[in-house]
Amino acid sequence: MKVNRSTLLLLACLVWSAAGDNILRIGVIAYPPYRSVLNFLLSALIFVVFQEFVFKKLVKKHTTRINSYAEERHFFLKFFDGKAFAIMAVMMSGGIGLRVSGLAPERFIAVFYTGLGASLLLAGFLFGCNFGKAVSAAARS
Numbered sequence: 001m002k003v004n005r006s007t008l009l010l011l012a013c014l015v016w017s018a019a020g021d022n023i024l025r026i027g028v029i030a031y032p033p034y035r036s037v038l039n040f041l042l043s044a045l046i047f048v049v050f051q052e053f054v055f056k057k058l059v060k061k062h063t064t065r066i067n068s069y070a071e072e073r074h075f076f077l078k079f080f081d082g083k084a085f086a087i088m089a090v091m092m093s094g095g096i097g098l099r100v101s102g103l104a105p106e107r108f109i110a111v112f113y114t115g116l117g118a119s120l121l122l123a124g125f126l127f128g129c130n131f132g133k134a135v136s137a138a139a140r141s
Contacts, residue, residue, distance in 0.1 A: 001076050006138060008066045008079040009131035015079070016055075017124030019088070023095065024117025030110035039111050046115025047122075055123035058084065063130045 003011070027043075062080060080088070095113075098104045104112075 002073040003076045004072055005066050005069055005074065006131055006134035008074060008076070009063060009127055009134055011076060012062060012066075012079040013124050013127035013131055015088075015124070016120055016127060019092075020117050020119070020121030020124050022117070023113050024121055026099075027110055027113030027115075027117050030106050031114060034107045034110045039107070042111045043115040043118075046112055047119045050116055050119035051122060055119055056126075059123050059126045059130070063127070067134065 031039075062084065065081070066079065099109060
């Protein structure tokens with residue numbers, strides 16, 4: 001199934017927002033017994049590190065790639081390249097494995113997942129903003 005370039009940005013928005021929402025939800029559910037200023041600061045630090053060094057760059061890279069396509073319509077899974085899908089698969093497998101194995105203490109899940117999930121969710125929202133800009137630009141032309 002082929003979709004417009006802007007729809008690829010919307011698909012990226014939906015995928016990353018869903019992933020971020022799910023991980024954030026897991027972290028928030030685990031958080032109540034571990035609420036402290038230190039843990040909140042650690043979650044904020046994790047959020048900032050992932051946003052600045054991973055997801056902000058990922059959003060920019062894929063938005064630029066999608067906007068540079070010469071043709072208007074593309075296969076719907078082209079919102080990411082193979083490397084991005086591999087990263088997502090490794091992150092999902094690692095996260096599930098970590099929780100199921102019991103290797104990570106619940107405090108780690110609460111603090112880390114909250115920061116990571118919020119950062120993923122913001123990445124999804126940024127793809128959504130880029131979708132809005134693309135639709136707006138297409139309407140003007």
